[in-house]
Each structure stands twice: as C-alpha cells, then as structure tokens.
Amino acid sequence: MERKEFLRTLGAGAAFAVAFPCVQGCTKGPGLETExxxxxVDFTIDLSGPxxxxxxxxxxxxxxxxVVIARNLAGDFVAASQVCSHQQTPEVRFVESQGGIFQCATHGSQFAQDGTPLNSVTSNPLKIFQTALNGDQLRVFE
Ligand code: FES
Incomplete structure (x- = not known):
C-alpha cells in the first residue's frame, strides 16, 4: 500500500497527526521512556570483531x-547521542535519507550529521561526538 493510500484510509485527522506530529506541542505521554x-563519553570500538x-x-x-556510531554514506565514522534533544527518548538512529542523517522515531525530528535540526520538531541541536580511527580501534569521545 502506498503512503498516500495508507493516509487516505486513516482519514483526514489521523493523516494530519502523522504528517504534523507536534503542531499542538508535543507532550510527554505516560510510558515515554527518557534517558x-x-x-x-570516551570509549573505543574494536573494528576487528563483530x-x-x-x-x-x-x-x-x-x-x-x-551513542549512535555510524559509517556515513561517504564511508566516514560519525557519532551522535542516541538520546534525542527534543524530549530525551533514546530513539535516535542513523538513516540513509537526505544523504545520511540522524532521525528520532518518537516524533520524527531529523538532524544533520553535525547535529543541526532539519525540521520543526525541535530547535535543539543533537549532541555530536568526535571519532578517531587508529588501525582497527575507533575511539568515540567528546
Ligand atoms: S523525542 Fe521527540 S522527536 Fe525525539
């Protein structure tokens, strides 16, 4: 089923809620896990293993x-907080859209690889960490 078709089956109100999740201001609902x-942050990943x-x-x-550690679409390592800058849910992941961005599944915030917000869900930048590769050892740090 195409997205447009799916939204049509939900009806106008639900489609609006899907497309504009935070127009009325997002609230922390019960059960929303925050961290x-x-x-x-200062740890090392051994790239010679799993x-x-x-x-x-x-x-x-x-x-x-x-911390989300990603190999971006250019092959470089980037790292960002798994905890979203919007309402602190640990739902940030790396996604390949728009050339590679960080995205939170909770309300749909999107961030450039330097942490800059890309949509109106939040104006708070996502925390970004540095990476340094030394052989098979990838250091992730502030
Ligand atoms: S907590 Fe709202 S978009 Fe991440």
Missing part, C-alpha cells in the same frame, strides 16, 4: 553507551 543525554562487521557498509550503525 539523560550521554556525558563524559562491531567491525556491523559497521562494514556505508549507512551501517551500532549503538553503544547511548
């Missing part, structure tokens, strides 16, 4: 210590 944005396999293709990502 603190990670601080003091983590290396999981990050072998452009667009791949893994999550460690509430």
């Amino acid at each position: 603190p944005v990670p601080t003091g 983590d290396g396999d999981a990050l072998s293709g452009n667009g791949d990502f893994i999550i460690r210590n509430y």
Whole structure:
C-alpha cells in the first residue's frame, strides 16, 4: 500500500497527526521512556570483531553507551547521542535519507550529521561526538 493510500484510509485527522506530529506541542505521554543525554563519553570500538562487521557498509550503525556510531554514506565514522534533544527518548538512529542523517522515531525530528535540526520538531541541536580511527580501534569521545 502506498503512503498516500495508507493516509487516505486513516482519514483526514489521523493523516494530519502523522504528517504534523507536534503542531499542538508535543507532550510527554505516560510510558515515554527518557534517558539523560550521554556525558563524559570516551570509549573505543574494536573494528576487528563483530562491531567491525556491523559497521562494514556505508549507512551501517551500532549503538553503544547511548551513542549512535555510524559509517556515513561517504564511508566516514560519525557519532551522535542516541538520546534525542527534543524530549530525551533514546530513539535516535542513523538513516540513509537526505544523504545520511540522524532521525528520532518518537516524533520524527531529523538532524544533520553535525547535529543541526532539519525540521520543526525541535530547535535543539543533537549532541555530536568526535571519532578517531587508529588501525582497527575507533575511539568515540567528546
Ligand atoms: S523525542 Fe521527540 S522527536 Fe525525539
């Protein structure tokens, strides 16, 4: 079923809610899991093992210590908070759309690889971490 067809089956109100999830202001509903944005991040990923396999293709990502570590579409490593800057749910992932961005599944916020918000869900930048590759060791740090 095409997206447009799916939205039509939901009716106008539901389609509006899907397309514009935060027009009335997002609220933290009951059961919305939140986490603190990670601080003091400094750890190393061994790319000679399973983590290396999981990050072998452009667009791949893994999550460690509430940090999303991705190989972007150019093949470079980038890292961002798994915890969204909007309402702190740990739902940020790397997605391949728009040349590779970070996106939160909770309300649909999108962020450039430098953390800049890309839509109107939030104006708060996503926390970005540095990466440094030394052989098979990928350091992720602030
Ligand atoms: S918590 Fe709202 S978009 Fe991420």
